[in-house]
Amino acid sequence: MGISQTVETAPSIADLVAAEATTSNTEVLQWVTEVAELTKPDAVVWCTGSQDEWNRITSEMVEAGTLIPLNKDLRPGSFLARSHPADVARVEDRTFICSENEADAGPTNNWMAPDAMKAELMPLFDGAMRGRTMYVVPFSMGPVGGAITQLGIEITDSPYAVLNMRIMTRMGQAALDGILPGGEWVRTVHSVGAPLEIGEEDSAWPCNDTKYITHFPETLEVWSYGSGYGGNALLSKKCFALRIASVMGKNEGWLAEHMLLLKLTNTETNKAYHLSAAFPSACGKTNLAMLQPTIPGWKVETIGDDIAWLRPGRDGRLYAINPEAGFFGVAPGTGETTNPVAMETLWGNTIYTNVALTDDGDVWWEGKTDEVPDHLIDWQGNEWTPDSGRVAAHPNSRFTVPIQQTPTLAQDWYEQNGVPLDAILFGGRRATNVPLVAQSLSWDHGVFVGATISSEKTAAQEGTVGELRRDPFAMLPFCGYNMADYWGHWLEMGETLGDKAPKIFQVNWFRKGTDGRFLWPGFGENSRVIDWVIRRVEGDVTGRETAIGTVPADGELNLDGIRVPEADMAELFAIDPASWLAESDLTEEFFAQFGDRLPGALQDQLAGLRSRLGA
Numbered sequence: 007m008g009i010s011q012t013v014e015t016a017p018s019i020a021d022l023v024a025a026e027a028t029t030s031n032t033e034v035l036q037w038v039t040e041v042a043e044l045t046k047p048d049a050v051v052w053c054t055g056s057q058d059e060w061n062r063i064t065s066e067m068v069e070a071g072t073l074i075p076l077n078k079d080l081r082p083g084s085f086l087a088r089s090h091p092a093d094v095a096r097v098e099d100r101t102f103i104c105s106e107n108e109a110d111a112g113p114t115n116n117w118m119a120p121d122a123m124k125a126e127l128m129p130l131f132d133g134a135m136r137g138r139t140m141y142v143v144p145f146s147m148g149p150v151g152g153a154i155t156q157l158g159i160e161i162t163d164s165p166y167a168v169l170n171m172r173i174m175t176r177m178g179q180a181a182l183d184g185i186l187p188g189g190e191w192v193r194t195v196h197s198v199g200a201p202l203e204i205g206e207e208d209s210a211w212p213c214n215d216t217k218y219i220t221h222f223p224e225t226l227e228v229w230s231y232g233s234g235y236g237g238n239a240l241l242s243k244k245c246f247a248l249r250i251a252s253v254m255g256k257n258e259g260w261l262a263e264h265m266l267l268l269k270l271t272n273t274e275t276n277k278a279y280h281l282s283a284a285f286p287s288a289c290g291k292t293n294l295a296m297l298q299p300t301i302p303g304w305k306v307e308t309i310g311d312d313i314a315w316l317r318p319g320r321d322g323r324l325y326a327i328n329p330e331a332g333f334f335g336v337a338p339g340t341g342e343t344t345n346p347v348a349m350e351t352l353w354g355n356t357i358y359t360n361v362a363l364t365d366d367g368d369v370w371w372e373g374k375t376d377e378v379p380d381h382l383i384d385w386q387g388n389e390w391t392p393d394s395g396r397v398a399a400h401p402n403s404r405f406t407v408p409i410q411q412t413p414t415l416a417q418d419w420y421e422q423n424g425v426p427l428d429a430i431l432f433g434g435r436r437a438t439n440v441p442l443v444a445q446s447l448s449w450d451h452g453v454f455v456g457a458t459i460s461s462e463k464t465a466a467q468e469g470t471v472g473e474l475r476r477d478p479f480a481m482l483p484f485c486g487y488n489m490a491d492y493w494g495h496w497l498e499m500g501e502t503l504g505d506k507a508p509k510i511f512q513v514n515w516f517r518k519g520t521d522g523r524f525l526w527p528g529f530g531e532n533s534r535v536i537d538w539v540i541r542r543v544e545g546d547v548t549g550r551e552t553a554i555g556t557v558p559a560d561g562e563l564n565l566d567g568i569r570v571p572e573a574d575m576a577e578l579f580a581i582d583p584a585s586w587l588a589e590s591d592l593t594e595e596f597f598a599q600f601g602d603r604l605p606g607a608l609q610d611q612l613a614g615l616r617s618r619l620g621a
């Protein structure tokens with residue numbers, strides 16, 4: 007039903023909202039009505055998450071030219087979307103934490119006072135959905151009713167966002183029914199910021215040069231304007247599940263983390279372990295989550311690839327869930343040899359964004375196959391041949407696919423109350439300095455290690471690829487409050503967990519030789535590192551203590567069946583005190599910006615490191 011129909015008594019916006027409403031919760035109805043009155047859409051659709059709804063929206067988008075259906079025999083139920091060439095990644099400089107007090111956002115976030123931000127946003131949202139349909143998308147992060155689960159609603163004028171949300175979350179009626187009067191839920195609003203005049207033709211990827219990704223942690227709201235790209239538009243993901251949830255967790259005694267989650271089973275003893283790992287964007291979470299061990303003795307199953315919520319359980323251990331229901335993964339570099347599990351997962355029902363199209367209606371990206379096709383349509387819709395001199399797929403091109411298609415999915419993904427964690431890994435992309443693996447000397451030292459992670463920039467955020475930046479806990483762009491308070495919260499969690507706390511390790515798959523090649527083969531071979539990690543957890547190996555942590559002693563890392571030259575192995579574990587001292591100076595500078603909010607325990611850890619390095 008549209009308000010553009012020429013009847014004398016055009017229905018009011020409130021009527022439009024109420025007519026199709028699938029809830030009687032007055033708080034929800036009132037909020038949806040307010041947003042509709044502000045944004046002035048032509049129509050309102052309450053999403054139920056049904057297959058019919060999916061079919062209808064995909065057909066409409068194919069007709070509008072926004073989605074290209076892929077060859078049904080090769081990729082059933084799958085589509086390609088090409089974004090605007092300037093709307094391809096998260097926009098961190100346009101991302102704001104709008105807490106009442108600036109100090110609560112901390113020095114690593116852009117901040118604006120909530121009232122000031124709302125005053126800036128409201129004129130933009132006023133009429134932003136004109137000529138478009140407003141979708142009301144209820145979703146659950148985690149199994150509905152679970153101990154760690156949270157609920158939210160995204161209002162969006164992007165059907166692309168709706169389809170992605172249906173894959174990425176438990177979206178639909180059950181989530182809406184779970185929102186009880188007076189209950190806690192997160193309100194998120196998204197507009198591509200491209201209202202249509204009557205008769206104006208739409209573009210395939212509407213967006214706006216002006217972009218705002220704004221978070222209001224005190225009122226549990228997200229307002230996102232101007233971008234259709236995943237991390238900016240799928241508000242369940244980085245906006246809610248990390249930025250807002252990290253604040254909820256701080257207040258309620260849990261943690262929202264940029265972590266993959268996996269289950270490991272020792273095939274001899276049948277004992278199961280759970281491990282989470284925080285690596286910055288495009289630094290290997292999806293790959294590790296789908297690890298295919300190259301050594302015998304381990305079965306690896308996937309639980310999550312990007313976000314984990316952690317909460318102490320009744321038995322005093324730390325429990326984790328993957329709040330999401332799909333993967334929004336980096337396409338380039340994903341291939342049969344690097345990540346066969348992902349390739350199998352992608353058999354169908356997938357939305358591809360900014361990859362290349364083959365002549366037979368399939369998708370391609372750099373690294374998908376060894377041989378490069380002779381002809382493609384590139385991510386911008388142009389003819390492409392291998393001598394075009396440019397990439398066929400955007401470096402941050404992505405696939406969105408339901409987690410349930412993963413052949414290695416652990417039954418634990420369905421666990422209402424999560425899985426107990428045995429180990430936590432922190433990592434980054436470091437060409438130098440950081441060894442392949444090192445165990446932290448204590449929980450506090452582990453928090454220090456997490457707090458001081460730096461990594462080379464990737465294509466997942468705008469900016470210069472390769473530049474080294476601090477990315478504490480891989481949360482630099484995702485922590486919704488003062489990072490120093492966040493470290494304090496982690497330190498407190500260690501006190502709460504005591505000797506039931508998971509063990510903390512640092513890893514680096516990306517160390518390079520002077521010739522620029524990776525020293526470690528990575529991917530499936532990372533199982534050798536995980537194997538050592540679990541043997542440390544069990545106390546089966548002693549390791550060798552160094553200034554920066556405990557590394558495998560000679561012979562402890564299983565290298566059966568691979569050939570890494572001895573010189574490379576030595577370089578992978580080389581710890582150069584001079585460069586670590588130089589790094590300590592940078593850490594001191596980095597810490598200084600937090601002033602007296604920096605927990606004293608981290609200062610102590612820095613002093614301890616320097617003294618172990620012989621300073």
Ligand SMILES: Nc1nc2c(ncn2[C@@H]2O[C@H](COP(=O)(O)OP(=O)(O)OP(=O)(O)O)[C@@H](O)[C@H]2O)c(=O)[nH]1
Binds near residue numbers: 340
């Ligand atoms: N050399 C090397 N490259 C790796 C390894 N694991 C992953 N990569 C590459 O790193 C890139 C990103 O990997 P992903 O697993 O998609 O990264 P992610 O952390 O899930 O990224 P986000 O979805 O942005 O959070 C891909 O190009 C991978 O091929 C590894 O062990 N060694």
Ligand SMILES: O=C([O-])CC(=O)C(=O)O
Binds near residue numbers: 095237287288
């Ligand atoms: O948020 C996104 O757009 C994709 C992602 O996982 C990341 O960048 O970490």
Ligand SMILES: [Mn+2]
Binds near residue numbers: 264286287312
């Ligand atoms: Mn991520």
